[in-house]
Amino acid sequence: MSDEFIINQLPSNKILLKGKEYHFFSGTSYLGMNQDEDFKKLLIEGMNRYGMSFGSSRNGNLQLDIYEQAEEKMARWVGSEKSLTVSSGMLAGQLVAQYLKTQNATFFYAPHSHAANFHEPNICLPNLSFEAWATTIGDEILEKNALHSVIVCNSCDALKLSRYDFNWTSQLPIGGVPHNQAITLIIDDSHGLGITGKNGSGIFEQISVNPNIRLVIVSSLHKAMGIAGGVVFGDNDFIETLRHTAFFASCSPIAPAYLHAYMYADEIYARNLQNLQSNIHRFNLQISNNQLFSFLPNYPVYYTLQDDLYDFLFENGIFIYSFAYPIKAGKPNTRIVLSAWHEEEQIDFLAEKCKEFSQI
Structure with missing residues (x-):
């Protein structure tokens, strides 16, 4: 080499x-x-309007309308109720993971899960295939008997090229897990958003879950989308909760010029x-x-x-x-x-x- x-x-x-x-x-x-070249022109147009960056908290007393506009458009595109942008894909994963950590949730990681979604360093991932893990996750949740279980996985194995079967998500809770138990399913779609699904909308609408399962998609926007940032997709209540965490408030937002370009780049x-x-x-x-x-x-x-x-x-x-x-x-x-x-x-x-x- x-x-x-x-x-x-x-x-x-x-x-x-x-x-x-x-x-x-x-x-x-x-x-x-x-x-x-066409996207560059839109980006330059955005820079002329919004500058190079927005040096403020998204929860400050002065807001830029482009954030809400772009997030509403992304949510419609993907099929989620709401979305929230941040300045990187890593930050999107950590925003979700660190919030759920404060809720005393028990985390279950699939093989090859990305470190961006770890709630703490040095997570030991299962040493088995994704398919084998999917058949046992219900039993693992039942054995732990946690009040709130968080399942974390990728939308595919983008390194060794394996497409994951997500039929098991429609069967959660399985293996005798009580139907009133809270379960959050987090899927990292960084290597799918923009190029897979209907019109590149990724995996969100391909996942079927029962009413007590909360589906959350996190993704980098920097790969297919060409936007230096990340995004979280989910239901209204969850996204609003994230929006008002100290973790989100203390982070610099995505440069607004990128979101301006996104708005006109269909x-x-x-x-x-x-x-x-x-x-x-x-x-x-x-x-x-x-x-x-x-x-x-x-x-x-x-x-x-x-x-x-x-x-x-x-x-x-x-x-x-x-x-x-x-x-x-x-x-x-x-x-x-x-x-x-x-x-x-x-x-x-x-x-x-x-x-x-x-x-x-």
Whole structure:
């Protein structure tokens, strides 16, 4: 594996390393928003109106209307009653986790849950498959007999490309758990929002729960959406409670210029989502008989156990994702990431080189 590289420009579909140009198939800018010229114009328009940032508490005595407007629009899009934006996806997870911690809730974490949603450091995650964990979570809740149980999981395994089955959520409470027991289900949709679900609206409307189950979705907006911030989706009462916590009041808000851009970017998001889906379809057709990758239908990430693919593609002018995550130790996670910003010629070149590697 090569050493880390440092560049002085933001990646797009190509990057410049030591004077040589490489096709860039890494990162998480699935819709290419951080280099979209039309989105940049909207962002600059927002900066001219609202400045670079809003240096105040969202609970102060002077409010900016753009926050409420954008949050109402996001909630309608996703299908939740209400939403609340914060300045990062990590903060979205911590806002929810730290509030529920004050409610003496008992937490149950699924395998591979993201650390952004931990209520305390050094959580020990279950060492089994998501499917196996889902069959036992009801029994775990019953055994603990807690007054309030919190279940935390991701919407999918975005590292090793596994799509999770959430049919079990409609059966909660299960295994004899009393129907009056409070259960909060938190799903991190950071790698789904913007590119999965109807019109990119993510997983919210795909989850079915019983009336005593509170569904909360947390997500980064920085990945597909190209917005430097995070969001929490949920029912009116829960979001209003979060809104008035000291944790939320003490945090700097998301820069309002991004939300201004979001308000007027519907056509840009729709166009880029269509471009991304076209790129996925084009690449899939060319690797359909290739056993090199694990991947999901209509999803832009391709995972491989063959870490040597990184060096091979790098030698051929293609830069892909390959490093250990989230802890910088152990086996690298090697994968290819497609984006809306890739041209057809780049997709074809990548597919050709992947075929060559498979034949070696």
